Amino acid sequence: MSIEAREARQPWILLSPTLTVITLLLIVPVLFIVVYSFWLRTSVGDVQPGFYLDNWADTLTDRFYRDILLTTLRIAAITTVVCALMGYPAAYFIARAKSNKALLLLLLMLPFWISYIIRTMSWIYILGTNGALNTALQWLGITAEPIQMLYNETTVILGLVHFLLPFMVLNVYVSLDGVDETLEDAAGSLGATKWQSFLQVTLPLSLPGLAAGSLLCFVLGAGTYITPAVLGGPRDAMFANLVYEAIIIQLNWPLGAALSLLLLAVLGALVMIYNHFLGLGQLMKGLG
Amino acid sequence: MDNTTRYQRLLERYQNGDLDRRSFLGLIGAAGLAYGVQTPFARYANAQEVTQVRFDGWGGIVSEAFREHAFAPYTAATGIEVVDGTFGGGDEYLARVRTSQPGEYNIAHLSGVFDYARYHNLGLSVELNEANIPNLQLCIPALSDAFRAISGGSLSCVPYDYGTTGIAYNRAYISDEEAQAQGAGLLINPDYTGKIGGWADWRTRIWYGALQTGQDPNNITDIEAVWDAVRQHRDLALRYWTSGAELMSLMAEEEIHVTEAWSGRIFALQEQGHDIGYIDPPNGFGWQECLFVIAGSPMEACEELLNFMLEPATSIAVAEGQNYPPALDPTQVDLGDKIPTLPAFDPTGTLSGLTFANPDYWNGNEQEWSETFSRVQRGY
Numbered sequence: 169m170s171i172e173a174r175e176a177r178q179p180w181i182l183l184s185p186t187l188t189v190i191t192l193l194l195i196v197p198v199l200f201i202v203v204y205s206f207w208l209r210t211s212v213g214d215v216q217p218g219f220y221l222d223n224w225a226d227t228l229t230d231r232f233y234r235d236i237l238l239t240t241l242r243i244a245a246i247t248t249v250v251c252a253l254m255g256y257p258a259a260y261f262i263a264r265a266k267s268n269k270a271l272l273l274l275l276l277m278l279p280f281w282i283s284y285i286i287r288t289m290s291w292i293y294i295l296g297t298n299g300a301l302n303t304a305l306q307w308l309g310i311t312a313e314p315i316q317m318l319y320n321e322t323t324v325i326l327g328l329v330h331f332l333l334p335f336m337v338l339n340v341y342v343s344l345d346g347v348d349e350t351l352e353d354a355a356g357s358l359g360a361t362k363w364q365s366f367l368q369v370t371l372p373l374s375l376p377g378l379a380a381g382s383l384l385c386f387v388l389g390a391g392t393y394i395t396p397a398v399l400g401g402p403r404d405a406m407f408a409n410l411v412y413e414a415i416i417i418q419l420n421w422p423l424g425a426a427l428s429l430l431l432l433a434v435l436g437a438l439v440m441i442y443n444h445f446l447g448l449g450q451l452m453k454g455l456g
Numbered sequence: 457m458d459n460t461t462r463y464q465r466l467l468e469r470y471q472n473g474d475l476d477r478r479s480f481l482g483l484i485g486a487a488g489l490a491y492g493v494q495t496p497f498a499r500y501a502n503a504q505e506v507t508q509v510r511f512d513g514w515g516g517i518v519s520e521a522f523r524e525h526a527f528a529p530y531t532a533a534t535g536i537e538v539v540d541g542t543f544g545g546g547d548e549y550l551a552r553v554r555t556s557q558p559g560e561y562n563i564a565h566l567s568g569v570f571d572y573a574r575y576h577n578l579g580l581s582v583e584l585n586e587a588n589i590p591n592l593q594l595c596i597p598a599l600s601d602a603f604r605a606i607s608g609g610s611l612s613c614v615p616y617d618y619g620t621t622g623i624a625y626n627r628a629y630i631s632d633e634e635a636q637a638q639g640a641g642l643l644i645n646p647d648y649t650g651k652i653g654g655w656a657d658w659r660t661r662i663w664y665g666a667l668q669t670g671q672d673p674n675n676i677t678d679i680e681a682v683w684d685a686v687r688q689h690r691d692l693a694l695r696y697w698t699s700g701a702e703l704m705s706l707m708a709e710e711e712i713h714v715t716e717a718w719s720g721r722i723f724a725l726q727e728q729g730h731d732i733g734y735i736d737p738p739n740g741f742g743w744q745e746c747l748f749v750i751a752g753s754p755m756e757a758c759e760e761l762l763n764f765m766l767e768p769a770t771s772i773a774v775a776e777g778q779n780y781p782p783a784l785d786p787t788q789v790d791l792g793d794k795i796p797t798l799p800a801f802d803p804t805g806t807l808s809g810l811t812f813a814n815p816d817y818w819n820g821n822e823q824e825w826s827e828t829f830s831r832v833q834r835g836y
Binding site: 236316413416 | 548550551574577578650654656658690693694695696698710711822823826827831833834835836
């Protein structure tokens, strides 16, 4: 074998363990789900193998699924915007901190040490009728009666922001940290105010990080199941909740498979669009 | 020594006062559990020591009762870890069982006759040898008969306890008289908008929808009226709770003032000092729980476990812990002082005062109603 041929094979040999794991744990299960989506549920909750388009017809034409999907995308979009508005200043502060940067980054990572479910449920004890906020408001005399704050779409978005904000801050921080501060000084020396130099120099240079953070927040937010289940009211549901109900409650695994593939396709399309315009490299930097 | 002899000797020691109740319950309960979780491979690996056992139940105070009266003392005495599995609902657990290997799950504390029917229809049932479970004779016949009707006369479970899903209300805001007068209508009373709760279970929602529209839950003639009632409740409700623990938290924290509720959970709240009333409206939702043996389990060992779990001393201890009356027939067995005070307790042993779900009827409508409820819940 020639040296060129050996060198050409080496990356594949090195990658083979990873590719094997990805194939077995990701691609094969997804293929199973694809197959399942063409089966049918029997009257007793078992599955009937075959090639039926019923689940796909329901998934793609039923207004119910379309509406919940749009609601899911709307909630994910609002969450992403809130995360961006809150996350950018925090990331800017950390990136421009003269000292204690490591401590600030550690604090940013701190929530990841606590279970996502526990973090989500903590809001019940903050916003509940007898929760910390209501108790404080009444103690301060601001309100006479507890305010009903829990179990609505706003608390779902609040829970999602709580969950996703660190992802946004990290991505923006990575981007801002790479911006040469002397560029702002240069803009200042040319007569730009601080606000102008931020708007015309820093912000454009940090946009890839903001976009990467937004993509992460949006995709993770749109695929969440726990937050609406814990903090939502009777009507509040996102698309992943429908998948859960189809599979667990209704024992309709074929329909659940079709629904999950639809969500995967929609979110996958968004990632593709992002990749087309900005590339996934920035995302990897943020994750790294 | 065979298992029966070992259990009998333990029982004799307990009855003679040589063994305290905790140790007794722990030893035999966990021993039975150890048998219950054997896999078929264990038959071929007799030399292998059991290091873990598994039992799946409802969690919360129910699991606490099992842990207190069986698991913890067992682990302390034997060093064998009891894997105390829990589930939030029968649907979720069934999904887990279906994706497991035969023998991975053995005995489950299932709720509702319709769950029994679903497991049976999916080929997950077994045929118990009742001769190996003599304590079954001590159970209320009506409870066993409901299961026999589904599986052609044989049993894949033993009945274990029963209860109701009635209406719980905070007496600081709703009087006993008002609750009695309104019954199921209390759950759709606009005066309590935003302070009403409900179980996120399609069966319960439809059952109460039937009651609110004056229909027989086991023979609904106008399902559209029921859906309208479900919608009405949805629009007034703050939250659909998804577990007994959440139900207790919502009521205790006064997040909601009225909801349907599981009788045992509300009794537990009352024991904790919360001023919460509980009523079973006419045709209130009665249910029973069983210890179901799942296909692929070692039969003889499971049957011995079931027989032990039905031993009055064991059964009563667990019932007192979880606040649901045991399946033991009160006309045959002295159930002590606490159990007759539990909600839903029937001193006659006939259960004629409770309405149970007709499994054929409910399972026959399961697919359509569960899917429709998913839509109605979301505003359709």
